[in-house]
Amino acid sequence: MAPNKRKKPVTALAHKPSATASANITRQTIRRYHVLLKEKARLLKGGSSSVxxxxxxxxxxxxxxGGLEGYQEMSVIGQSxxxxxxxxxxxxxxxxxLGHGMTQSNGSMQHETVDLLEVGALHPGNYARWSKWIHSMPIDLHSRHPDIKEQDFLKLDPVENxxxxDVISLSLVLNFASMPFDRGKMLSLAHGCLKGTGSSYLFLVLPLPCVMNSRFLTPEHLNSLMNAIGFDLVxxxxxxxxxxxxxxxRKKGRPDRKGGAFTKKRVLHEGSSRNNFTILWDGS
Ligand SMILES: C[S@@+](CC[C@H](N)C(=O)[O-])C[C@H]1O[C@@H](n2cnc3c(N)ncnc32)[C@H](O)[C@@H]1O
Structure with a gap:
């Protein structure tokens, strides 16, 4: 019989790797998964049968x-x-x-509840410790637990939501989306799903190189984009x-401005070692 040359899933390694090796495997797997996701999205967009x-x-x-499950497993390890x-x-x-949470008033503990939508949840109980005042709804493309709702954020019912x-968390989720316009859509969707202006928030987390080492995105550009979508940095x-x-x-009213300035990639930093991460937004 011909030897089986297929690689085993990294998630199914027989021997437990050392801490450094396992950190490297984790990082490499996550990176490779993102590269494949991106290439897949590009090929599907092209629509040619030859691909x-x-x-x-x-x-x-x-x-x-290991598929999305393997990716999530690696993300859990990377996270800790x-x-x-x-x-x-x-x-x-x-x-x-910002004044939320449990506060002392007239000798008794007071709290205002915060309704939180946690997008891309690997655990159901991330906010369990603060459940007296944070009511969270965890969602993910692939649910790892019955208490995590399996839901694509991009397909969330905009009318129902x-x-x-009060708060939407997009922690390491935007960089999972392969298409730059999907990233802008996530931000804009979050704006619409948040309560009134002034006291509702979007929590955003990205790998640092996405903004510090990108050809097309800088902290200043991100700030302009967020302002245009309708957010102020807090x-x-x-x-x-x-x-x-x-x-x-913080959610503010949407400025009377179209997203025209954010529909095309613009080189903001030259350099062969830079990455191509960006966020595009068509104003919708
Ligand atoms: C790198 S993990 C981040 C997990 C966690 N939020 C953190 O900060 O460590 C990304 C998670 O986002 C989920 N995800 C990506 N795109 C999503 C979408 N459109 N809707 C819901 N979940 C999504 C993935 O399935 C994955 O579980």
Whole structure:
């Protein structure tokens, strides 16, 4: 019998790798999965029948990497190793700084509840510790638990969710979307799903290189785009050389401006070592 040359899924390694090796495998798997997702989206958009062999190869490799489940497993490992946990701590800290959460008043504890839509949830209980005042609804493309609703955020019913949420968390979700316009659509959709202007927030987390080392995106450009969609920056957190960046944006009225300035990629930084991450928005 011919030897089986197929690679085993990285998620099914027989021997437990060392901590450094496993961190490298985690990072490589996540990166490779993103590359394949992007190529798949590009080929599907092109619609040519001649690409079907390549699409089959992509599907096979994604399966070998463990599919979306394997990707999520790697993300869980990456989350605990590289960030010391999920991003929820950063969000809750900021919400408290803004006066939300439990407060002492007339000798008794008071709280206003915060309705949170957590997009891209790997665990159902990320906000369980704060359940007295944060009512969260975790959703994901692929649910890993009965309490996580399996739902594509891009296909969320906009009427049912119109003005429904106090906070929406998009933590490491935008960079999963392969098409730049889908990323802009997520931001705009979040704007519509948030409650009134002034006191509802979008929590955004991206890998730091998406904004610090991209040809097409800088922190200033992200800020202009968010302003155009209808958000003001309230808080941000990242450190040079860090892995991720966190932002909290407050919903404001949508400015009377079309998204024309954000429909095309524009080189903002030259350099062969830069990546091509960007967010495009057509104004809708
Ligand atoms: C890298 S994990 C991030 C998980 C977690 N939010 C964090 O910050 O560590 C990305 C998750 O987002 C989910 N996701 C990506 N696009 C999505 C979409 N359009 N709707 C819902 N979930 C999505 C993926 O299935 C995956 O579980």
């Amino acid at each position: 079907s062999t390549r699409l089959d190869d992509i599907e096979r490799e994604m399966k070998e990497l 190793k590289e960030r010391g946990g999920g991003s929820e701590k950063a969000l809750v800290e900021w919400l408290k700084e 119109d003005g429904k949420w 808080k941000e957190k990242w450190r040079p050389g860090g892995k991720v960046a966190y932002w909290l944006w």
